[in-house]
Amino acid sequence: MTFSEMINVNAVAYHNEKTTKMMQKSPLEKPYFIQIAANNIENAVKAVEIINETDWIDGIDINLGCPVNKARRSGFGGVLLKDENRNFLKELVNTIVKTSKKPVSAKMRIGFDKSVVEDRAKLLEDLGITFLTIHGRYVKQMYKGNANYDEIKKGVKAVNIPVIANGDITDYEKAKFVLDYTEAAGVSIGRGAVGKPWIFLEMKQKGSITPEQKKEVILEHFNQMIYWYGEYGVILFRKHAHAYSKGIAKASEFRSKMNSVKDPDTARELIEEYF
Ligand SMILES: Cc1cc2nc3c(=O)[nH]c(=O)nc-3n(C[C@H](O)[C@H](O)[C@H](O)COP(=O)(O)O)c2cc1C
Numbered sequence: 710m711t712f713s714e715m716i717n718v719n720a721v722a723y724h725n726e727k728t729t730k731m732m733q734k735s736p737l738e739k740p741y742f743i744q745i746a747a748n749n750i751e752n753a754v755k756a757v758e759i760i761n762e763t764d765w766i767d768g769i770d771i772n773l774g775c776p777v778n779k780a781r782r783s784g785f786g787g788v789l790l791k792d793e794n795r796n797f798l799k800e801l802v803n804t805i806v807k808t809s810k811k812p813v814s815a816k817m818r819i820g821f822d823k824s825v826v827e828d829r830a831k832l833l834e835d836l837g838i839t840f841l842t843i844h845g846r847y848v849k850q851m852y853k854g855n856a857n858y859d860e861i862k863k864g865v866k867a868v869n870i871p872v873i874a875n876g877d878i879t880d881y882e883k884a885k886f887v888l889d890y891t892e893a894a895g896v897s898i899g900r901g902a903v904g905k906p907w908i909f910l911e912m913k914q915k916g917s918i919t920p921e922q923k924k925e926v927i928l929e930h931f932n933q934m935i936y937w938y939g940e941y942g943v944i945l946f947r948k949h950a951h952a953y954s955k956g957i958a959k960a961s962e963f964r965s966k967m968n969s970v971k972d973p974d975t976a977r978e979l980i981e982e983y984f
Contacts, residue, residue: 711738712816712897715772717785718747722755732766735933740767742814746775748784750804757808768839769809771802773817773829776848787848790829791821799832806837816842816875819860822849826860827867834868842873842897862891873897880908881916904952906930924984927953931980935973943976954983 713732720728734741743766747753760766775786789798806813815838819826826843833841843864845856856876865872871894874887879901887896902908907926911918930949934942950967954960963983970976 710740710742710767712742712744712770715744715746715775715786716756718745718752718756719749721745721759722752724759732763734765741765742768742770744770744772744816745805746772746780746785747801747805750801753801753805754808757805761808761810766811768812768814769805770842771805771813771815771838773798773815774844774848776818776851781848787818787821790817790825790848792825795832798829799836802833802836802838812839814838814840814842816844818844818846818848819857819864820847822847824860824863826864830864830867830872834870838870840871840873840894841868842875843893845874845876858887858890861887861893865892871895875899877901879905881912884912904949920984923953924981927984928977928980931977940971940973943971943973946976950980957984959983 711734713734716728716731721732732743743760745753745756747756757769760769772786773789777786780786781788784794788794789801802813802815815833817826817829817833820829824847830841830843841864843861845858845861846852846854858874858876861872861874861876865874872891873895874891874893875897878884878887878896878898884896884898887893898908907918907923910922910926927949931942931946934946934949936942938945947964947967951964954963957963963979966979967976970979
């Protein structure tokens with residue numbers, strides 16, 4: 710399954726056009742959950758009511774982990790794990806679960822600056838969250854240090870709902886290790902897919918992938934870039950073409966051709982030929 714990037718409920722509630730575009734998905738994404746960031750109960754209700762009426766969205770995921778300054782200042786994401794916000798968190802999640810006609814999940818970090826993983830996991834379970842993703846870092850850490858799988862394991866043990874382990878999973882072996890170690894029901898992948906979008910297929914195939922399969926994913930990525938950005942997608946795709954050609958023969962020739970082309974069909978031909 711896939712999750713959208715974090716969508717602010719205040720923007721959804723007021724039908725912000727850019728936000729509506731951010732909510733779109735590919736037909737290949739199913740099930741697909743919209744992840745919401747909320748700091749306001751009234752707007753959360755409005756956003757959930759809109760999502761209720763949107764049939765291609767399968768569920769809602771509540772962001773309880775975003776560490777960026779803007780989120781901290783505005784009171785959504787990871788700050789909701791602070792003790793002083795526990796009552797608000799409870800009211801917010803309760804309202805979202807009661808309003809939503811679709812399953813509601815949550816994605817949390819292990820705490821703001823101290824572990825609250827067991828307490829918040831239990832609280833979320835009691836409030837009717839159907840499954841929980843835990844990113845094994847404190848909010849204060851941002852992305853520093855390693856994901857703490859012991860803390861994720863504590864979360865897994867504390868609840869009966871499925872827990873998805875998250876953080877620093879970059880290949881099949883690591884995913885297997887994390888699943889065994891934490892006893893989580895699944896894993897989720899963020900940065901591991903950046904530059905390597907075939908990671909999901911690779912994992913399904915227990916760590917192996919053919920060059921033809923990689924090519925198919927690269928072409929799909931290119932086609933989606935053109936779909937979203939039009940001709941400008943060719944320029945935006947350059948950096949990906951560079952990354953994908955790393956370690957393959959005649960990469961510099963391919964890269965310089967990609968750097969000079971502007972027309973999507975010619976670029977697609979180059980990609981088809983090269984990979
Ligand atoms: C640029 C960037 C944007 C992110 N945006 C979101 C987001 O919108 N929602 C979310 O739950 N996590 C977001 N994350 C966090 C990742 O989903 C993930 O929890 C974290 O990076 C650790 O897992 P990973 O090592 O698999 O990436 C973002 C991470 C990065 C680096």
